[in-house]
Amino acid sequence: MVEFLLPTQVNIGKKLIPDLCGHGKFRGGLAIGLLQFTNKPGKSLIINAFAATDGMGGCAIGRCGGYPASNDVVIFAHDTNLREILEKGGTYPRDFVEMNQWIKEGKLKAGSVEAFKGPTPSIPCKDGDLFATAAGGRGGWGDVLERDYDLIDEDIKFGWITKSTATTVYGALIKDGKVDREASDKRREEMRERRKERSVDAKDWWKQERERVLAKDWHQDVNNMHADCLKYEKYKNQFMGMWQLPEDFSIEEIL
Numbered sequence: 001m002v003e004f005l006l007p008t009q010v011n012i013g014k015k016l017i018p019d020l021c022g023h024g025k026f027r028g029g030l031a032i033g034l035l036q037f038t039n040k041p042g043k044s045l046i047i048n049a050f051a052a053t054d055g056m057g058g059c060a061i062g063r064c065g066g067y068p069a070s071n072d073v074v075i076f077a078h079d080t081n082l083r084e085i086l087e088k089g090g091t092y093p094r095d096f097v098e099m100n101q102w103i104k105e106g107k108l109k110a111g112s113v114e115a116f117k118g119p120t121p122s123i124p125c126k127d128g129d130l131f132a133t134a135a136g137g138r139g140g141w142g143d144v145l146e147r148d149y150d151l152i153d154e155d156i157k158f159g160w161i162t163k164s165t166a167t168t169v170y171g172a173l174i175k176d177g178k179v180d181r182e183a184s185d186k187r188r189e190e191m192r193e194r195r196k197e198r199s200v201d202a203k204d205w206w207k208q209e210r211e212r213v214l215a216k217d218w219h220q221d222v223n224n225m226h227a228d229c230l231k232y233e234k235y236k237n238q239f240m241g242m243w244q245l246p247e248d249f250s251i252e253e254i255l
Helices: 082-087 096-105 149-158 163-168 181-198 202-215 220-229 233-243
Strands: 009-016 032-038 073-078 112-116 130-135
Touching: 032 096, 073 096, 096 130, 149 163, 202 233, 220 233
Parallel strands: none
Antiparallel strands: 009 032, 032 130, 073 112, 073 130
């Protein structure tokens, strides 16, 4: 169906992307990756990707200690040698992860690569270019160090998460395709201790953040969001009360 609607774009890969989700005691759904090969587009082809889930539908962005949903991914690889590889009987990558790895290893050549974490500008594409997207990952719920080992065993079995993520994120050491539970219990305890060492008392955190608010030390988009929201009485009362701000405090929109 996609090839009918977009005859210049040939699907060469469509699959769930391991690790590309919000992690947690219960992890979010994995993002779906699509890789397309630009095939003889004619005189001109312009692609503008709006990134299907960017800011839309992300109702569970990470709750109760869970990680937030993953960003959308849009990557263009221009002037590739994939057509030459296929003509010699070679294979092709199936998603942006494999595509990037192939380029890094020199297995696939690309004149240039453009990567975005959301909607893109208008990108000129030509024959042999690759267009990769990944979207739809959802946020996790709960502390990653409380994820049941049986669920991690299942994740590893089906390839939903990698061994590296199991160890670094979930504190689960993998041995012979299964969680080594005794060793993992020890690692999780070490990770909890490191959390305590890095932690900051809530009162100290509030004082630090209040100084940032007073200095308006934030990104322009965050500044403009607050400037707009402070026009509404309920938000203004909550914001001013939360940070105990002086009555004359205000935020001007940055154009």
